[in-house]
Amino acid sequence: xxxxxxxxxxxxxxxxxxxxxxxxxxxxxxxxxxxxxxxxxxxxxxxxxxxxxxxxxxxxxxxxxxxxxxxxxxxxxxxxxxxxxxxxxxxxxxxxxxxxxxxxxxxxxxxxxxxxxxxxxxxxxxxxxxxxxxxxxxxxxxxxxxxxxxxxxxxxxxxxxxxxxxxxxxxxxxxxxxxxxxxxxxxxxxxxxxxxxxxxxxxxxxxxxxxxxxxxxxxxxxxxxxxxxxxxxxxxxxxxxxxxxxxxxxxxxxxxxxxxxxxxxxxxxxxxxxxxxxxxxxxxxxxxxxxxxxxxxxxxxxxxxxxxxxxxxxxxxxxxxxxxxxxxxxxxxxxxxxxxxxxxxxxxxxxxxxxxxxxxxxxxxx
Amino acid sequence: xxxxxxxxxxxxxxxxxxxxxxxxxxxxxxxxxxxxxxxxxxxxxxxxxxxxxxxxxxxxxxxxxxxxxxxxxxxxxxxxxxxxxxxxxxxxxxxxxxxxxxxxxxxxxxxxxxxxxxxxxxxxxxxxxxxxxxxxxxxxxxxxxxxxxxxxxxxxxxxxxxxxxxxxxxxxxxxxxxxxxxxxxxxxxxxxxxxxxxxxxxxxxxxxxxxxxxxxxxxxxxxxxxxxxxxxxxxxxxxxxxxxxxxxxxxxxxxxxxxxxxxxxxxxxxxxxxxxxxxxxxxxxxxxxxxxxxxxxxxxxxxxxxxxxxxxxxxxxxxxxxxxxxxxxxxxxxxxxxxxxxxxxxxxxxxxxxxxxxxxxxxxxxxxxxxxxxxxxxxxxxxxxxxxxxxxxxxxxxxxxxxxxxxxxxxxxxxxxxxxxxxxxxxxxxxxxxxxxxxxxxxxxxxxxxxxxxxxxxxxxxxxxxxxxxxxxxxxxxxxxxxxxxxxxxxxxxxxxxxxxxxxxxxxxxxxxxxxxxxxxxxxxxxxxxxxxxxxxxxxxxxx
Numbered sequence: 001x002x003x004x005x006x007x008x009x010x011x012x013x014x015x016x017x018x019x020x021x022x023x024x025x026x027x028x029x030x031x032x033x034x035x036x037x038x039x040x041x042x043x044x045x046x047x048x049x050x051x052x053x054x055x056x057x058x059x060x061x062x063x064x065x066x067x068x069x070x071x072x073x074x075x076x077x078x079x080x081x082x083x084x085x086x087x088x089x090x091x092x093x094x095x096x097x098x099x100x101x102x103x104x105x106x107x108x109x110x111x112x113x114x115x116x117x118x119x120x121x122x123x124x125x126x127x128x129x130x131x132x133x134x135x136x137x138x139x140x141x142x143x144x145x146x147x148x149x150x151x152x153x154x155x156x157x158x159x160x161x162x163x164x165x166x167x168x169x170x171x172x173x174x175x176x177x178x179x180x181x182x183x184x185x186x187x188x189x190x191x192x193x194x195x196x197x198x199x200x201x202x203x204x205x206x207x208x209x210x211x212x213x214x215x216x217x218x219x220x221x222x223x224x225x226x227x228x229x230x231x232x233x234x235x236x237x238x239x240x241x242x243x244x245x246x247x248x249x250x251x252x253x254x255x256x257x258x259x260x261x262x263x264x265x266x267x268x269x270x271x272x273x274x275x276x277x278x279x280x281x282x283x284x285x286x287x288x289x290x291x292x293x294x295x296x297x298x299x300x301x302x303x304x305x306x307x308x309x310x311x312x313x314x315x316x317x318x319x320x321x322x323x324x325x326x327x328x329x330x331x332x333x334x335x336x337x338x339x340x341x342x343x344x345x346x347x348x349x350x351x352x353x354x355x356x357x358x359x360x361x362x363x364x365x366x
Numbered sequence: 367x368x369x370x371x372x373x374x375x376x377x378x379x380x381x382x383x384x385x386x387x388x389x390x391x392x393x394x395x396x397x398x399x400x401x402x403x404x405x406x407x408x409x410x411x412x413x414x415x416x417x418x419x420x421x422x423x424x425x426x427x428x429x430x431x432x433x434x435x436x437x438x439x440x441x442x443x444x445x446x447x448x449x450x451x452x453x454x455x456x457x458x459x460x461x462x463x464x465x466x467x468x469x470x471x472x473x474x475x476x477x478x479x480x481x482x483x484x485x486x487x488x489x490x491x492x493x494x495x496x497x498x499x500x501x502x503x504x505x506x507x508x509x510x511x512x513x514x515x516x517x518x519x520x521x522x523x524x525x526x527x528x529x530x531x532x533x534x535x536x537x538x539x540x541x542x543x544x545x546x547x548x549x550x551x552x553x554x555x556x557x558x559x560x561x562x563x564x565x566x567x568x569x570x571x572x573x574x575x576x577x578x579x580x581x582x583x584x585x586x587x588x589x590x591x592x593x594x595x596x597x598x599x600x601x602x603x604x605x606x607x608x609x610x611x612x613x614x615x616x617x618x619x620x621x622x623x624x625x626x627x628x629x630x631x632x633x634x635x636x637x638x639x640x641x642x643x644x645x646x647x648x649x650x651x652x653x654x655x656x657x658x659x660x661x662x663x664x665x666x667x668x669x670x671x672x673x674x675x676x677x678x679x680x681x682x683x684x685x686x687x688x689x690x691x692x693x694x695x696x697x698x699x700x701x702x703x704x705x706x707x708x709x710x711x712x713x714x715x716x717x718x719x720x721x722x723x724x725x726x727x728x729x730x731x732x733x734x735x736x737x738x739x740x741x742x743x744x745x746x747x748x749x750x751x752x753x754x755x756x757x758x759x760x761x762x763x764x765x766x767x768x769x770x771x772x773x774x775x776x777x778x779x780x781x782x783x784x785x786x787x788x789x790x791x792x793x794x795x796x797x798x799x800x801x802x803x804x805x806x807x808x809x810x811x812x813x814x815x816x817x818x819x820x821x822x823x824x825x826x827x828x829x830x831x832x833x834x835x836x837x838x839x840x841x842x843x844x845x846x847x848x849x850x851x852x853x854x855x856x857x858x859x860x861x862x863x864x865x866x867x868x869x870x871x872x873x874x875x876x877x878x879x880x881x882x883x884x885x886x887x888x889x890x891x892x893x894x895x896x897x898x899x900x901x902x903x904x905x906x907x908x909x910x
Contacts, residue, residue: 040889040892043889043892043893044892093843094861094864094894095857095861096861125791127791127794127804127844127847128843128844128847130847130850130851132850132851132857133847133850133851133857133860136856136857136858137857137858137861140857140858164790164791164793164794165791165794231840231843231893232889232893
């Protein structure tokens with residue numbers, strides 16, 4: 001069996017795992033990121049809802065973690081901006097307004113409180129998004145709020161044949177690869193958007209697009225463009241995931257993606273390896289510290305049931321004893337409450353676990 | 367004021383069967399259903415078309431009528447039946463004397479059966495527990511209860527029978543010892559209406575007692591709750607019964623892409639607001655795993671509860687009603703309670719719905735002086751799809767989609783195909799589990815459909831949309847947009863319908879506390895902000 005050794009091994013590439021890996025890598029450590037696929041971040045809208053920290057004692061560290069995360073997204077070319085004290089309403093796929101604290105910088109101009117005339121542009125064949133539904137819903141709600149600005153539905157047809165039905169993945173992939181398609185899209189949109197200060201589109205503008213590329217796109221079009229997240233696959237969530245993952249890769253984090261971890265063998269209160277099932281060549285990664293950010297629902301990797309975690313983010317068994325000294329929990333696993341935790345809390349626990357994994361590494365090495 | 371000969375109260379299989387039977391005899395009738403079709407016991411059972419095997423030992427008469435009706439339903443509604451066959455499995459814990467009793471009783475009841483040894487049983491049903499002793503075969507089948515109810519209603523509607531859904535009966539007018547009219551409220555608009563009639567039929571199942579009381583008649587109905595689990599995948603090829611005295615969790619029915627395990631049996635006060643406890647669900651899984659061990663690890667998609675409306679005649683000396691069989695009771699309130707023109711049909715089983723409808727219609731026809739005989743045992747509920755349409759369906763759609771569409775719509779499929787030819791974008795698959803196309807969705811939403819759709823859940827009862835693993839997370843949204851695009855609903859109505867639909871779907875999943883379905887549920891909560899069910903591991907889960 002092949003084996004590799006790292007200073008920190010992170011399991012799971014949801015928002016917590018990515019943050020933990022980035023935090024550890026920032027300390028200059030050799031980091032491995034292991035994941036079967038994109039985590040829950042890729043299902044989401046690419047923004048963080050306004051959910052305040054569970055206790056005020058966590059607030060300072062949360063601000064620090066969020067500052068780190070925003071900086072991370074800036075370096076990754078998809079800068080997130082915002083703050084907890086000033087959430088703004090953003091349109092979602094139900095045509096409702098969602099209170100959002102952090103969003104991609106470019107997306108903020110979609111907020112309800114931007115007083116501009118807006119075209120909602122749908123794409124013929126892309127049945128998951130209905131511009132008329134969206135406009136009718138948003139208009140109902142701005143009228144309630146007394147705004148004089150209304151939303152107008154427009155539909156465009158693209159020459160490119162995406163089949164029935166077209167999907168956001170097809171369009172976004174085409175956007176990434178084909179400059180001619182981007183040019184066509186700009187032309188078509190310019191026509192549809194004439195007379196409007198802003199257009200709202202379903203999320204289709206590339207799975208990998210950097211903020212810079214989107215700024216170019218907007219400049220060529222001549223008016224502000226925002227995307228509305230669709231149901232999964234959500235391009236906005238996938239884009240954030242891809243940008244962060246590529247950034248981690250470029251900053252030296254090694255990625256082991258696509259194959260499941262089948263066990264985390266423990267010996268003498270230490271996690272001694274991460275066994276990966278890859279057809280034909282099973283692989284074991286050794287980490288001085290291991291961060292477990294696989295979510296609550298994935299197959300239990302530890303023989304012990306995780307009953308909670310201590311202040312050092314280490315997993316506890318039912319008796320309250322630490323299961324492994326060099327194992328740290330992040331994401332939903334780190335929260336005692338049921339269900340999914342808020343994204344911002346996942347970032348906080350990822351940040352914390354990453355720091356702890358980095359500082360205590362080697363402390364227990366035999 | 368509208369007027370008709372007969373008003374039928376209750377849109378389950380029995381009510382629908384009566385509407386069809388009466389319309390074949392040329393009797394004008396209107397069916398009133400308080401919700402959508404098959405909303406009570408009909409839509410909340412295994413969907414098992416009994417061979418009679420289950421009752422062979424205890425109740426030979428019920429077994430015989432099940433055996434006969436099993437053959438009739440397969441003949442008149444083949445499109446609603448999947449002939450999976452059934453097994454009565456001999457488990458080592460059960461009484462071997464019962465096995466022999468069953469074998470003899472099945473022969474007496476006329477149930478076709480073969481005795482399988484242990485090896486042969488494992489050969490036909492590899493998922494059976496290794497320690498079983500053997501099995502008996504039987505002609506059990508799965509029947510799509512929504513399809514069957516709908517087929518009766520559609521056939522009746524084509525012959526002039528009328529039905530109103532979301533029409534809740536509020537009172538029954540009587541005068542001079544006879545029913546004169548039935549009053550109902552349109553649950554969607556709140557409007558009140560009256561229908562004058564000669565006869566009212568109470569086919570309200572679990573609500574029969576309430577309805578009878580409106581005419582001043584006492585029909586004691588005991589509600590016996592059964593909880594059932596929908597498990598992902600078909601864990602068996604045929605219906606798996608446990609060969610013992612009928613008890614809890616001893617039937618597993620493969621149904622479409624899933625299978626259904628049940629049931630418990632607990633007396634409750636009312637057919638509404640039912641819930642299953644965690645203990646009940648654990649017990650079902652434990653019992654089910656004795657026959658098919660894989661049940662223990664299956665992904666539970668949903669739990670649902672229904673009530674068996676059992677008729678319990680009051681002990682008043684003389685017979686409380688005309689007992690037709692041990693299974694069901696036809697009560698002619700004119701003869702026994704002095705309320706003319708009022709008939710109740712209570713008890714019974716889904717398998718014998720047609721027989722119940724025939725008995726009721728015979729009684730009604732006699733009172734109306736109509737001599738036409740019952741023909742529901744021979745007239746098919748749905749016509750065949752002609753070869754040309756069949757070829758067109760396979761040209762326009764992938765073969766499995768075309769096949770399902772033909773089964774669901776019969777000859778009506780031609781309309782859907784016309785629409786796809788005119789607008790190819792309608793070939794889009796909206797529900798991937800049940801392979802429902804946008805064209806079919808537009809058809810059931812449209813005015814050509816015999817039974818109108820008022821909510822997203824109603825679409826599910828017409829097409830099975832949302833019955834698969836996603837439980838409506840994705841297809842519910844797409845169905846909502848479709849209803850909006852066809853101008854059936856405004857944007858805000860559509861959004862409200864989606865939210866109501868997701869809440870309803872969530873209730874059926876709120877007990878799920880582990881495994882992949884919980885992940886699905888988390889996703890659902892994250893996407894729509896639907897309330898997350900409380901996550902406890904031991905406490906009772908409210909699964910209304």
